Amino acid sequence: MLQVTNLGKAYRKYHSELNRIASWFGLPTKSVSEQWVLREISFSVAPGEAVGIVGQNGAGKSTLLKLITGTQKPSIGSVTVNGRTSAILELGMGFNPELTGRQNACHAAGLMGFNRREIEHMLPMVEEFADIGEYFDQPVNIYSSGMQMRVAFALATSFKPQLLIVDEALSVGDAAFQRQCFRRLEEYLNEGMSLLLVSHDIESVKKICSKALFINQGLNQGFGEAKEICEEYERYLFGNKNYQEDSSETSLKKDASLLDSSLVVTNELSYGDGRAVIEDVWLECENKKRVNVIGTGSVFYIKSRIRFNALVENPKIAFLIKTTEGISIYGTDTKNLKEQGGSYKAKDRILCSFRVSNHLADGTYFLNFGVKDFNSQDSLFIHRRVDVLMFRIQTSRDLNYSGLVNLNATFSMQPDLL
Incomplete structure (x- = not known):
């Protein structure tokens, strides 16, 4: 044509x-x-x-x-x-x-x-x-x-x-x-x-x-x-603006859980009142290796390291996954998960981990991560990092569904006896 x-x-x-x-x-x-x-x-x-x-x-x-x-x-x-x-x-x-x-x-x-x-x-x-x-x-x-x-x-x-x-x-x-x-x-x-x-x-x-x-x-x-x-x-x-196709791409397509160095956020937004600082946020697969390319149907962990600069009682830890267009896909926090935050004073550090079952479809996603004051009526952020990292979901070519998530539908059929 x-x-x-x-x-x-x-x-x-x-x-x-x-x-x-x-x-x-x-x-x-x-x-x-x-x-x-x-x-x-x-x-x-x-x-x-x-x-x-x-x-x-x-x-x-x-x-x-x-x-x-x-x-x-x-x-x-x-x-x-x-x-x-x-x-x-x-x-x-x-x-x-x-x-x-x-x-x-x-x-x-x-x-x-x-x-x-x-x-x-x-x-x-x-x-x-x-x-x-x-x-x-x-x-x-x-x-x-x-x-x-x-x-x-x-x-x-x-x-x-x-x-x-x-x-x-x-x-x-x-x-x-x-x-x-x-x-x-x-x-x-x-x-x-x-x-x-x-x-x-x-x-x-x-x-x-x-x-x-x-x-x-x-x-x-x-x-x-x-x-x-x-x-x-x-x-x-x-990612990297100087990216060119090379032999590493071949291995990337074969492995569903890898760290792709080209997936780099360049426009992160960070704000808060300073009582705590989210020092690092990363993803891990089940073998405890850092990843940002994840296979659908697998389990991964959203991890963070938080440093406190002042006394904070029962901090609420939260994350949110979004599409590249900014559509919120899924988010939760420790309060919704019935987890108590504890009490932390200046110079204390904690490691946090959310376990996530991945049912996302192929595509690139962004992660927000934040610490809120559990006791505040306004639920103010002590520290929040917007678009702190990006990751890619990679599946096999033979997809049996469409959309943003895989809901694992099944089908059954039987004679209607009425």
């Missing part, structure tokens, strides 16, 4: 506009300077295949999509598209703000090559899916970003393209409509549509896409199975 070969894009400066125009016609002319934003990008999308594109802001993802859709011309390389393409690039791109949503839908569909009869047939479907009520006949310049996305997505998908290109548009809007969009994507993919999706939502890329492309500073950092490429991107994003 799509073949991208050795694609590159450079922005050049010339001595004059005449030199720039001469370059358009292939005449020999020399630029003053050039800046490459994409170089040596090659990949393909088969019919019915979904490919995700991941990378940091400024990596060149949006430029790549503009080259594929033809809104920009490549400096080198080629793009071959075999089929009708629909794209949602910059939000509201191509909409006339003075026209209504209905008028914009008609004009955009006409530019896509549909005749009046086809447009009149599909317009009610666009209106129904967008579900913005009377605003569909109001000027777009009064729309919120979420309403613009609703119309743009409804228009791009109601005509059922053979290749759909989406650039971060699904990050806008309410959760219910986002889920509606993903349901439509899943339905169309099952019917043979191809998808090229740019998203910072790594879990969505893993769930929807079978393959992924990782672009880093305009270069192809990796193309392959979506799960592997997303994990490589997360290691780069949250």
Whole structure:
């Protein structure tokens, strides 16, 4: 459906506009300077295949999509598209703000090559899916970003393209409509549509896409199975920025309980009243080795070393596990576990340990750890470390569930005798 070969894009400066125009016609002319934003990008999308594109802001993802859709011309390389393409690039791109949503839908569909009869047939479907009520006949310049996305997505998908290109548009809007969009994507993919999706939502890329492309500073950092490429991107994003694939990665994929030195937190937040200090927080597997890569279904321990600087009666020790998006997955404390904290004076130190049965799904998670005053009505933190460490859950490839946790469901069936 799509073949991208050795694609590159450079922005050049010339001595004059005449030199720039001469370059358009292939005449020999020399630029003053050039800046490459994409170089040596090659990949393909088969019919019915979904490919995700991941990378940091400024990596060149949006430029790549503009080259594929033809809104920009490549400096080198080629793009071959075999089929009708629909794209949602910059939000509201191509909409006339003075026209209504209905008028914009008609004009955009006409530019896509549909005749009046086809447009009149599909317009009610666009209106129904967008579900913005009377605003569909109001000027777009009064729309919120979420309403613009609703119309743009409804228009791009109601005509059922053979290749759909989406650039971060699904990050806008309410959760219910986002889920509606993903349901439509899943339905169309099952019917043979191809998808090229740019998203910072790594879990969505893993769930929807079978393959992924990782672009880093305009270069192809990796193309392959979506799960592997997303994990490589997360290691780069949250760990060592100079990370490169090496032989240690092979052993990492074989062992479900390892210490990955690239999983380093760079934006920890720490605060408290100073009566105690959480000196260290780490994870251990059952053989008492420090780890930050844990296999699902295993047991691990959240451990900490706490130093007291003043008298503290019955401190409450707490932890919280979150996703990279900040969603709280699980947390508890010694009070909920019916554990008494004891009494500690200045210079006392304690070692704390929570035993956790791991039922988390594949992904990267963050840990908060804190010490509270058990006797305080406000439950104030004596010391709290937010995002004190990060860890990765790693399972076998053959997952028999989806979501953030594995609830170990079982199934039984018997004849109904009624």
